[in-house]
Amino acid sequence: MGTGDYELLWGEADRPARGRPAGLSRERIVAEAVAIADTEGLQKVSMKHLAERLGSGVMSLYRHVPGKDELVLLMYDSLMAGPLPLPDADTWRETLRLWGFGVRELFTTHPWAIVVGTAERPMGPGEAGWVDAVIGRLTAVGMPPELALVSVLTVDCFVLGAVRPELGGGGEADLFQFLADPAMRARFPNLAPLASSESDAAMGDYFAFGLERVLDGLEHHIETSA
């Protein structure tokens, strides 16, 4: 997944006037690929499996997408082609909070997108639309555009980094399960006391905690620099 052209993301496909009409479409292919990734994982998205789901031949897909790498980019951007997951709010802080939770929900629903989003990739129109819209909301409630951009980026960075560990199901408990071994508790003395169940309970709302800290930081910056 290099930093190639991938102008396909931005290309407008105007329907050709001649020739046999298409049974497949880029939209159908991408939608089905997303469905597979959601239910079976990104690794199960193969051109073969995808073609079977669509009732078509494998090579037919290549009439509509250049290759698998590009397909994955299209899948990712298609997530952001939908409506903005952000209710109206009266303050920049509430806007960013809702944005953070909205983005978290998106990535929780589509865990495969975390890996894609973290890889080096070009920006597609869907994502650009969302960023544009969020910045519009923030400036509408009085935030300067430059600050709005870095604020959105900061929140996004936190959310993207924070969502992944939540997916294990059991919060941090699973990650630290090696601490069940006494030898390991001796080897990592600072981690050992944190493996208790009450610490685990504190972890429960870790996402909300971290997000509020980020928002606190932005608020502090606004107050001091004003």
Added chain:
Amino acid sequence: MGTGDYELLWGEADRPARGRPAGLSRERIVAEAVAIADTEGLQKVSMKHLAERLGSGVMSLYRHVPGKDELVLLMYDSLMAGPLPLPDADTWRETLRLWGFGVRELFTTHPWAIVVGTAERPMGPGEAGWVDAVIGRLTAVGMPPELALVSVLTVDCFVLGAVRPELGGGGEADLFQFLADPAMRARFPNLAPLASSESDAAMGDYFAFGLERVLDGLEHHIETSA
């Protein structure tokens, strides 16, 4: 890369007293794989290419690592088997700041690790050692353990999310290059003014800015809850 056993990460390999001595070793294999990933990208790490680099047969590798997925996990954890990239500091804030910059440098040097780190995976001994050490430093300067853990996680989340966009080389400029098209500036009116060169200069220190906001947020939390 499921959430399998992968106990190989924690297994102690004691040298067998009998049999033919090993020419290869897990360490050499993992180190060479990291070298390939650093210079040619993670996608170029194939068992075949790796074996050629090591001057061995492909199947020989399987005597030392169970499979490629596990190899990637070992590669990732090997990054954290080295010395902690964290100088001593007198305050929790300076400790976390240095930690943030240290982690950023690590992922900048090994970009492939961002994708691995963001995927669902078990924690290895190297990573556990680092987290343990950082928490030790933070508690040493007076931070409560529970808060230290969530603080480290918050900083890590931000760093992991923030490093990726920096790797394009030209900061945000590359990501937003579609704004060169006037039609796109019209389509994304809130993004358009941010594509100017001066906004881009402001982006230059985005990482430092965002990190300070996160630290501000933690500081605010500590002051208000004390």
Added chain:
DNA sequence: CGATCGCTGCGTATGCGATACGCTAATTAG
């Protein structure tokens, strides 16, 4: 109204990557 063109659907072939199996080689314990 039929020939032709432009496009889509897709079977086949190719090549690469991961890896199971089993043979061979190198040591050392007895």
Added chain:
DNA sequence: CTAATTAGCGTATCGCATACGCAGCGATCG
């Protein structure tokens, strides 16, 4: 020296992405 034990690795298999070329279908043109 012989048996036990472990490393190195050639070969075969299987899944997957994808290049190539042919065949079918509608619309346009003579």
